[in-house]
Structure formats: C-alpha cells, structure tokens
Amino acid sequence: MKPMAETDFANPLPINTEDPGGRQQPMLLVQSLQKHFPIKSGILQRQTGAVRAVDDISFSVLKGETLGIVGESGCGKSTLARLLMHLIIADSGTLVFDGDPVSEMRGISLRDLRKNMQMVFQDSYFSLNPRLPVRNSIAYGPIVHGMGKIEAQRLANDLLNRVGLNSEIFGARYPHELSGAQKQRVNIARALALTPRVLILDEAVSALDKSVEAQVLNLLNELKRDFNLTYLFISHDLNVVQYISDRVLVMYLGQIVEIGPVEEIYNKPRHPYTRALLHSRLSMNPADRVNEPPIGGDPPNPINPPSGCRFRTRCVFAEGVCESMQPKLDNVAGDRHLAACHMTNPSSGHSKATS
Numbered sequence: 001m002k003p004m005a006e007t008d009f010a011n012p013l014p015i016n017t018e019d020p021g022g023r024q025q026p027m028l029l030v031q032s033l034q035k036h037f038p039i040k041s042g043i044l045q046r047q048t049g050a051v052r053a054v055d056d057i058s059f060s061v062l063k064g065e066t067l068g069i070v071g072e073s074g075c076g077k078s079t080l081a082r083l084l085m086h087l088i089i090a091d092s093g094t095l096v097f098d099g100d101p102v103s104e105m106r107g108i109s110l111r112d113l114r115k116n117m118q119m120v121f122q123d124s125y126f127s128l129n130p131r132l133p134v135r136n137s138i139a140y141g142p143i144v145h146g147m148g149k150i151e152a153q154r155l156a157n158d159l160l161n162r163v164g165l166n167s168e169i170f171g172a173r174y175p176h177e178l179s180g181a182q183k184q185r186v187n188i189a190r191a192l193a194l195t196p197r198v199l200i201l202d203e204a205v206s207a208l209d210k211s212v213e214a215q216v217l218n219l220l221n222e223l224k225r226d227f228n229l230t231y232l233f234i235s236h237d238l239n240v241v242q243y244i245s246d247r248v249l250v251m252y253l254g255q256i257v258e259i260g261p262v263e264e265i266y267n268k269p270r271h272p273y274t275r276a277l278l279h280s281r282l283s284m285n286p287a288d289r290v291n292e293p294p295i296g297g298d299p300p301n302p303i304n305p306p307s308g309c310r311f312r313t314r315c316v317f318a319e320g321v322c323e324s325m326q327p328k329l330d331n332v333a334g335d336r337h338l339a340a341c342h343m344t345n346p347s348s349g350h351s352k353a354t355s
Contacts, residue, residue, distance in 0.1 A: 068245030
C-alpha cells in the first residue's frame with residue numbers, strides 16, 4: 001500500500017511519511033469533513049435550505065493522546081462524533097484510520113472501523129438494552145464478532161471488575177437497578193469489549209455528580225494507560241477537558257476555530273471565541289465576580305451563517321477583512337498552536353495582526 005500522510009501534532013495539513021501504520025502515523029486523520037442537514041418545506045417537500053452542522057473540518061489525532069473537543073451547544077460536536085463513527089453519513093470528506101482509508105472497497109472496512117473505534121454516549125440509561133442484564137449487554141458485541149458465548153461472558157465479567165463493578169453483584173442486574181455512574185461504567189466496559197484502539201466519549205461524565213465524575217475521570221485515565229487507548233473527549237465542561245486532555249479542539253458554528261496543546265489553549269488562547277469561553281468559567285473565589293458577559297449576542301443561524309469569519313458578528317475586534325475573507329486554520333506561526341483568526345496572520349490585513 002502506498003504510504004499515507006502523517007500529520008503534525010496540531011496541524012491538519014498532511015506531510016510526507018514513510019511509516020504507514022507506525023507510531024508516527026496519526027491514529028485518525030480527518031480531511032474536509034462536511035455534513036449539511038437539508039431543510040424541506042411545502043407540499044412537495046422541496047429543499048429550502050440546510051443546517052451546516054459540520055462544515056469542512058480537518059484535523060488529526062495522534063496515537064495515545066486525548067483530544068478534547070469543546071464549544072457551545074449546537075456547534076457540531078456530537079454530529080462530528082457520529083460522523084467519525086459513521087452513525088450518520090457525511091456529505092463529503094475522508095477519514096483515515098492508522099494509515100488506512102475507511103472504505104468498503106479498499107483500506108479498512110466499516111465493520112473493522114467500529115471494532116477499533118467505540119463510542120460512549122451521554123445518556124447512560126438509553127445506551128443500554130433495558131431487557132438485558134448488563135453482563136449480556138457487554139458480551140453482545142464480542143458474540144456478534146464471532147466469540148463463543150462462554151468466553152464472551154467471562155470477558156464481560158472481567159471488564160465489569162476492571163471498571164470497578166463486582167461482576168458477581170452487578171453482572172445479573174438490569175440497567176434500571178443501577179445508578180447513573182454505574183450505568184456509565186457499564187457503557188465503558190461494553191465499549192472496551194471489542195478491544196478498540198479509540199474511544200469517543202460524548203459528554204460521558206456530564207450527567208454525573210462532581211464526586212462521582214472525578215472517579216470516572218480517574219478510571220478513564222487508568223484504562224487509557226492500561227489498554228493503550230486514544231480518546232476523543234467531547235464536553236461542555238472546560239475544567240474537565242483541561243484535566244483529561246493533551247490537546248484541545250475548539251468548535252464554533254460547525255468549524256474549528258482553534259486547536260493546540262491544552263496548556264497553551266488555556267493559558268494563551270489566540271482566538272477571541274476561545275478567550276470568551278474560558279472567561280465564562282465559574283470561579284471558586286467568591287471575590288472573582290463577572291459583571292459583564294464575556295461574549296454578547298446569540299450564535300448566528302447555522303442555516304445562513306455570516307460571510308467571512310463566522311464569529312465576527314459577536315467579536316469586538318471584527319474589521320472589514322473579517323467580513324470579506326474567511327480565516328484559515330493555517331500554520332502561519334510554524335508551531336503546534338493554530339487559530340482561524342485574521343489577528344494571528346501577519347499578512348491578513350487586520351490592524352491587530354501579530355507579526
């Protein structure tokens with residue numbers, strides 16, 4: 001097979017490599033991914049518009065890292081996760097898994113992709129079959145993939161114990177007999193049953209109490225180390241993302257506006273939207289009060305987004321170039337921290353562009 005492209009730690013643009021499938025090859029390489037949901041009206045149900053949920057996104061995920069994905073509700077985070085899992089079909093774009101394109105004709109098949117990449121959903125209750133004991137829910141996937149029933153049951157027991165649930169006590173219980181945290185542990189065990197290499201965690205701890213949330217986060221870190229996993233961690237909780245992530249990807253209105261190492265994103269954000277998100281975090285210090293909202297207005301309509309920079313209608317630094325030209329997520333600074341903002345590009349013509 002012809003060597004695929006390696007991607008820099010934060011740069012979505014591919015560079016040449018002679019190591020397909022090796023350590024330096026990205027686990028996931030997403031290129032120009034797009035999904036528009038059509039809007040139909042009238043008696044003939046003709047399309048009158050489209051919701052641009054994910055609009056031309058490119059990024060990479062390296063082996064063994066945790067990529068946190070943040071943004072306001074409705075920015076496209078969960079749609080992106082479902083596109084990666086092929087639970088919904090993309091309009092365009094490509095996905096490369098460890099050097100192999102995802103295709104039924106060549107590369108890695110959809111069946112093999114879903115064996116290597118599993119997802120833990122936000123709603124822990126509706127993710128489980130209410131008519132099956134949790135042991136059977138965990139064993140179901142391996143049985144479908146050819147494992148014997150006895151061996152699959154044994155694997156399910158081992159995984160229950162591994163996620164902190166005694167299999168002798170919890171294995172025969174049904175989902176309604178478990179707490180929210182216990183159900184989420186079962187979902188994590190079920191995701192691990194097929195020995196995946198990638199876990200997509202979509203708001204996996206958002207419904208949990210803070211004390212229980214900390215336990216699950218520590219469990220995820222242990223499992224990542226012990227099973228050599230790669231995570232995509234989607235959350236609206238910026239503190240949780242900072243704790244668990246190696247890099248952070250910030251989305252706004254279906255597009256990536258910033259991506260980089262977690263400490264650089266949190267300490268020196270380059271995009272005005274990222275700075276507004278970080279300023280919106282609640283402080284534990286009662287004297288640290290917020291008297292003005294860090295960001296004004298509502299997000300634009302995803303059916304008809306603004307021209308140029310999509311954040312310009314809410315940005316205090318917006319200028320003419322922001323309206324006429326869409327900023328690109330180019331590596332103009334030559335480093336791993338990228339922002340789709342004209343102020344980071346010296347040649348953009350913005351008055352506040354850094355040199």
